[in-house]
Amino acid sequence: MDTLTTEPHLRHWQRRKQARPGEILDAALAVFAEKGYAGARMEDIAIKAGVTKGTIYLYFPSKEEVFKSLAREHVGQSLIAAAGHAETFDGSAFDFLKTFYARFMDMVLTSDIAVLPKIIIGESGNFPELARFWREEVIEKAITLLSSVIAKGIARGEIRALPADYVAKLIMAPALMCLIWRTTFEKTSDHAFDYPEYLAIHCDIFFKGLAPEGPKP
Amino acid sequence: MDTLTTEPHLRHWQRRKQARPGEILDAALAVFAEKGYAGARMEDIAIKAGVTKGTIYLYFPSKEEVFKSLAREHVGQSLIAAAGHAETFDGSAFDFLKTFYARFMDMVLTSDIAVLPKIIIGESGNFPELARFWREEVIEKAITLLSSVIAKGIARGEIRALPADYVAKLIMAPALMCLIWRTTFEKTSDHAFDYPEYLAIHCDIFFKGLAPEGPKP
């Protein structure tokens, strides 16, 4: 019946068409993660995406652009997303930081996005614009966000008076280490790195170190 | 007779021959640093070393081996060297850590070695053995060293009772961030990152956070 009403070019593959770029990017992310930028072959990406090489070029003009799209694509959802509620949050600075940290680490430890910074690190020489983009759009924004929270904490007397931006970068450093450990060394290592434990200790030490001289009774 | 007493004077090209591998590795380090592993052409390395492509193959059997030699070469002098005096040191744990940290950061901030970890991060998918080697020979050794110092500090009551290895990894995290910043983002950034200031604040917060519960009134 509906075979008769066939609308010549319908739904099924149109949905695919819309989905295609996403599928390709997902595949690309996985392949870049495994082989690095140069080592990733367009054919690998195509196979993983279930299409052929030529198809990729319908959606992206070049390998480089695939890579860049990838980096841009994931920015929207990444860190920033993790911290979307900053303005409206009004608990203590430490509470906010802990929540933010937990969300961020969740992303680092479970999603494939974690490989992106790794690739950008590896390819920064070849794609300086990308490093710049990432720094400006991701890092700087995250730091700005955290800085404002920290500044608020300082104003409230929860935190010692220290340069907020450096404090923000310090708080993120162990997260970066986890990211690199997971994407670079984890698979060569036999005894597990207990990330939550590591980060809990970090918060313990760090927050304590941030507290004002507690001269209280 | 005088053939016997003839001093085995090195002819000038013999001196060169001995120097060549080092010259090539220096050139390779620079080129790898700029282009990454895959982006580095043997010809670039050759030109930078002042020789031709073929010459490199007199000393190294392949590009991969040039890279591996580089990684192995610099390990001996690197971190470990920076900490050679651990056993004999008998000041406070904090003093040792500060010294070690300063030396390490000096290396990170002034020498080209800093690009090596960066490349290893970028290429870990293609050279897992190298990631393993680096973890075992560099990271693990450094962590072990720091752990023992920290454990001593705990024993003496200078430091709170915490898992020493995690504390060691936490203390190194900002150093890693500096390394990555310098090799990846610095040149895309216009306002300077004040590394010493950053690290000073790190030590300030971190050491404070490690101190035992405030000696009550």
Add this chain to the structure above:
Amino acid sequence: MDTLTTEPHLRHWQRRKQARPGEILDAALAVFAEKGYAGARMEDIAIKAGVTKGTIYLYFPSKEEVFKSLAREHVGQSLIAAAGHAETFDGSAFDFLKTFYARFMDMVLTSDIAVLPKIIIGESGNFPELARFWREEVIEKAITLLSSVIAKGIARGEIRALPADYVAKLIMAPALMCLIWRTTFEKTSDHAFDYPEYLAIHCDIFFKGLAPEGPKP
């Protein structure tokens, strides 16, 4: 429905795809014949096949494999084919041998296959597996076939009692000489080698020499 009945018509380039390996092998045979294995450049083969270098690698993983395919490819049709009717033949041994010989020589003298053994001879040091393959699949089989015919001839009293396998190898020796002459010396020589005459004399002498002692007075 009609999607199911749609004839899977080959598009023209699909037909080419199927033809390509054969075209490439033909070209390779010609180039190897002219230059030998090492002297043959992949580009030469490509040009002769009407494609570019890269195309060859769509069908064969390496130059070595092109060569091996060539050797394997032609074995099925070659000598063995020439003797397919051995089991059913029931004339005299001499008749069979003459027919076999004629077919074999026809191949040697008219087709390009003749260059294959020549190349295998030249490259046996570099491709021992290939020499082994050729010996087992071609030579040994041909000899076995001839031996059985000769043995039958001996049993029937047509041929003197002699080791059949050596007799088989002896009968092929002048054929080998023709093959080598044609592929190696013919073009440097100005006066023709009359192969059929040569082989006729061979059969004349050889068969006479094989006959049993003259049947008494």
Add this chain to the structure above:
Amino acid sequence: MDTLTTEPHLRHWQRRKQARPGEILDAALAVFAEKGYAGARMEDIAIKAGVTKGTIYLYFPSKEEVFKSLAREHVGQSLIAAAGHAETFDGSAFDFLKTFYARFMDMVLTSDIAVLPKIIIGESGNFPELARFWREEVIEKAITLLSSVIAKGIARGEIRALPADYVAKLIMAPALMCLIWRTTFEKTSDHAFDYPEYLAIHCDIFFKGLAPEGPKP
């Protein structure tokens, strides 16, 4: 002194020829035998000769010339030498042939010269002059020699009236097969080829086949 009297065209290659270490040619023969012409590296030859690459170029202007010298060098001693006593021999043709054959096969089976024809076969496409040289200087001369002996045999009634040159080539064919077997297939084969037996059978059959029609009673 005589430097002043320098004779401008004093055949520098003649001086070389005098000084030329046969060691280099011996080494070259061995290496060419193992690897073929293209596969043989000048360095391999040098090492085998106990000198360095550069030294070879003091005696030979190029690899090609090493190869050609080799081919020329060994001609003097080869087949021709084996048959030097042809003119003065006055036994039966069969006796001479047997002796010649035995000497020739001895050379084929024991000396390294046997690899030369093999190489020439493999490289005839690249060195047609060499194939020509070998044909003219070795093959043709040997055939001429044998032909004259056979013609004498025919004249004496020992041998049937047949074209002497073809008979000569026929008698050499199994020798060629032995040469090729030894240099190409022997090492890939597990069960031995009994060359003397093979050749004895050859002579048995062949000489019988050459004999005039049995002078019946």
Add this chain to the structure above:
DNA sequence: AATGAATGAGATTTCATTCAT
């Protein structure tokens, strides 16, 4: 005469990209 470090042309192979179907 001999050395051996250095050269550089040239070969194989890879792979991003194109385009006819």
Add this chain to the structure above:
DNA sequence: GATGAATGAAATCTCATTCAT
């Protein structure tokens, strides 16, 4: 829109040859 055969530029690596010592 999708395909996949074909392309060709570029990279790695080899090795005959040169030349300062």
